[in-house]
Amino acid sequence: MTRFALTLEFDGRPFMGLQRQSHGPSVQQSVEDAAFALTGQATIMHAAGRTDAGVHALGMKAHIDIEKPFTPFQFMEGMNARLRPHPIAVVACEIVPDDWHARFACIGRAYVYRIVNRRAPLTLERGKAWQVAKPLDEVAMHRAAQSLIGLHDFTTFRSAHCQSGSPIKTLDRLDVRREGETVLIEAEARSFLHHQVRSMVGCLALVGMGRWKEHQMAEALEARDRQVLGLNAPPDGLYFVNAVYPAN
Template structure:
């Protein structure tokens, strides 16, 4: 059976998350239903990561096995036809080796979190960013972020329901930029790691926002990290500003 890698973009607002769930809409369920319209029967796809309810993606990657040979272009076009009107799109497809795996072959996940500082309610960007009304200072957040980069025990910044075998992870990058836009001052948090713990990114951003607002000092983040105690974490920010931007592989299947 030929195996195909799919690059997926979606708006997470109407979904209970990536993972298929009984009686709740999911991105996985939507794609598997579309596959069943191409080749009748049950389909199970595997993804590079399971995003939570409300989290978006620009570059989620999954793979599927099909009975017939499809050209990648025809496969993506057919799936996009059957995915309408859901906010899910197959932006690229590629045939891969039968032992290639969207999750286990991945070397890196890249996330973006968008935070907008603005007093007035958001309209066009509503549901796409986390809005805070207070002003934020960029440099203290950047200084605090340096304490999180590298190999650490991230118990403080993992959900209590996280199923990862160990809280020890390596954060390869955490860059914060400030962009003045027509809809407010946007802070963009870009994170890179081989893998992340459940709620790790949202725990980071919620804690760093406290630094930007002046409620915490940058050194307080190091103390929270060293505490290895979930109670030491700052607030966990909402999901709507989080995007899975891309997944890195030894050989990019979409680099044709």
């Protein structure tokens, strides 16, 4: 048995999420079906994170165990051939030790959220970014974001359906910057609560539009109350970009 670590890129729009679902297509099901078509072996894919319906990935880490002999290049090429026409690609593949686990060995996860800040409708990026027509003050958004850095109770920014045992998380990074008409929010932590990034982004957008004062981000955090959440951003602009593992 060989354990392959895969780096996946996918467009989340056609899927109900990454994890296999009983009520619709998922990234996990598509990858497992491709592996079965390639090897004739039923197997289970384990991923570094779980993404909601409509959320995308540029560098989702996953692993899968295969009995038949393949080189990493052969397995990647075979998987990509059988993943078509699904908008999923294996962009990197390597053999890892049998005790390496994409989820449990992961010590850091990174997301980026993309807001296109313009009045004209989205065409090429529809479904791949959140369009906000009102001008955004990304500098104010960045300042407000810094109040969320560190160890906190993130109940306000946690979905009511979150299955995590505790709302307490350590947020390592939350930066806001602009590239032309695109505002990028970059978040890093060991792990995140369900909807945490989208909830933080939604409230930061309120700051950027001038509907919230900067200090209201800290006040919302301290409230520990989902009812005070100002806005939950749509999934369109959210991308899982990187999973971090110990060097060894």
